Each structure stands twice: as structure tokens, then as C-alpha cells.
Amino acid sequence: MNHYLPLGIEPEFIDSGSRRIALHVANRQSPQGAATSPLLLIHSVNASPSVIEMRAPFQLQSQRRTVVALDLPGFGASDRSPGRYTPDRMVRAVQDTLIWMRQHIAPAPADVMALSLGCEFATLAALAEPGSMRSLALVSPTGMERRRTGENHEGGRTRESRLVTAVLHWPGVGRGLYAALTSQPSMRWFLARSWGTRHFDPALLEAGHANARVPGALHAPLDFLSGALFTRGIVERYAQLALPVLVAHGQRGSFTDFEAYGHVAAHAPAQWQRRVFATGSMPHLERAADFDAAYQSWLSSHVLPARGRVVSTRFAGEGTSNRILHANDAGAAWAA
DSSP, rough: OOOTTTTTSOOEEETTTEEEEEEEEEEEEEOTTSSOOOEEEOOOOOOSSSSSGGGGHHHHHHHTTTEEEEEEETTTTTTTOOOOOOOHHHHHHHHHHHHHHHHHHHOOOOOEEEEEEEHHHHHHHHHHSSSGGGEEEEEEEETTSGGGGGOOOOOBBOOHHHHHHHHHTTTTTHHHHHHHHSSSHHHHHHHHHHHHHOOOOHHHHHHHHHHHHTTTTTHHHHHTTTTTTTTTHHHHHTTTSSEEEEEOOOOOSSSSTTTTTHHHHTTTTEEEEEEEEEESSSSHTHHHHHHHHHHHEEEEEEEHHBBBBOOOOOOOOOOOOOOOESSSSSSSSOOO
């Protein structure tokens, strides 16, 4: 039994390859009784992440439908055994979760919401199995910095530095660095940097500190630090998505460069929408109600059936304006 319950419920476990991954399920329905598509939530990757990062969407969206929050391999309540943690491994966990959801929750494609590096894994899963997702919400996605625009996708190549990997595996180096990064002072510094203020959600600090002390907690973060979990040329892969996509991010802190968005959205402007909040990198937590309302509005206008027809999840054609919403207050409206 998992005694640390960040979402207040015991996780369920499924197999992904040779590993167990943890799923946190709320408002569960049988496939026969499902009234709408379920929602899959995917957290970020850092020194000590978990589903706690998706707490607000989990709680708010579960009032409307079934919500599944995935602990990625190597994090939270999922298996943390030694071994290489790669994008392929993370993508497989997403795919296996979606298969499980079709079998046990609803046969329809799921809506997916991912955070930071989790956005890359969700994107790769959507491209590998196009019919598995109905929509994709990317919150503060990695890989959309201006400097990444011209980076070519090279198969499964990652941004790993072999030198950094070697150094991290010297006796004591990786473990010592991980201990330093997951100390409470370090976690406070990184959270303040991410939120752009010292007034961040204290539950993230508590959860991160607890998760960092689980046996095997350092293995996946070391691969993260080496760059082995970042996909080279992810901008190119974002541009290949063929379903409704919402990009949401903040204006404060150290993670505000999303200049590659214009390049990505230009390939299919009708299917992409962008929402900018007056927050740090976690608008879904910092302004949970506003974010939830914006997400529901986007689903209603771009994903859900309207006037007797279903909005296409494929390329909708050229010539449609690519709108950006600046949510500096709760009453902000879509602006061209």
C-alpha cells in the first residue's frame, strides 16, 4: 500500500513493459456508463515530480467526468528501479495508460493534459497512435523556445550529453548532486524560479521532499539532468500533430520563452489555440478556476460537438486566424 497519497486516493497499478506504473483514478465509470471522454493528466519531469502537480485539474475535472492521473515511470508511486529512463519508456507508459482507459473507462479517445516535459511524451504518443486522443492541452510545454525552432528531429535521438551522463555515474557524484537538488532550500529556489515569486504552492514542496526520499528516486532524475529525456527536434514533432491543441503558459518566472509556438501553429492554424496567463509556469495551479474555465471554453468551442457535427481532429485548412488569449483578468476574451 502506498502511504503517501498526493491526490487523496490509493493508486491502481498496471504493467508497462516490465515495470509497474501508478494511475490515480477519480469519478470512475464503466465503459458502458461513460457519458463523455475521460481525461488523462501527465505531470512534468524534474528532480522530484509527481501527480501532485496536476492536483487542481484532477479535482475540478473529476466533478464532470472520469480523470486519470499518471505517475510517469521513475516517479511518484510508479516503479523506480534502476535502468535507463528514455522518452520511449515514458511514451509507452502514456500509450499503455490510454489502452487501459479504453478498456476500463471509455472506448472513446481521451482528452489529454500534460505539463512541461510531459508535453513531449504526450505529443509523441499522439503521433504514434493518432486515434488514441481527442484533444491535447500542453501546459508550459518544453521545446518551444526560440532557439529550438531550427533543430531537426533525428529519429529517437535525445538531447543527452554523454559527458554529463558519465559524470553523473561516477561513484557518489550523481547521488550527491541529487541530494543537493532535493534539499528543501534547493526545492524552494527552483519552485520560486518556476512560479516567478516566492509565494508558490507549499504542497509542491512537501510532496517533492517526500518523493525524493523514496528508494530509487534518483534514477529517472539523473537521466533528466543528462538531457536523455528531451527529444531532439521536438518542435518538428509538435508541428505534426493533427488534433485540437491548446497551449497554455504564464508570463512570470524563468519559463516564458515559447517563441517557437508561431512556427508550430503555422502548419495548421485552425487546430491550435494559445492562452497566456498572468502567472508563473503552473497556471493550472496558480489560477485554477480561471484555467479550468478557459479549458472548458476551449473544449466547447474546438473539441466538443457543435450544431450537430463533430469538430474535426484533422487539419482544418488554411486561412483561419491563430488567436491568442491574454488572461490578465478573469473576464478576458479571445483576441485575434
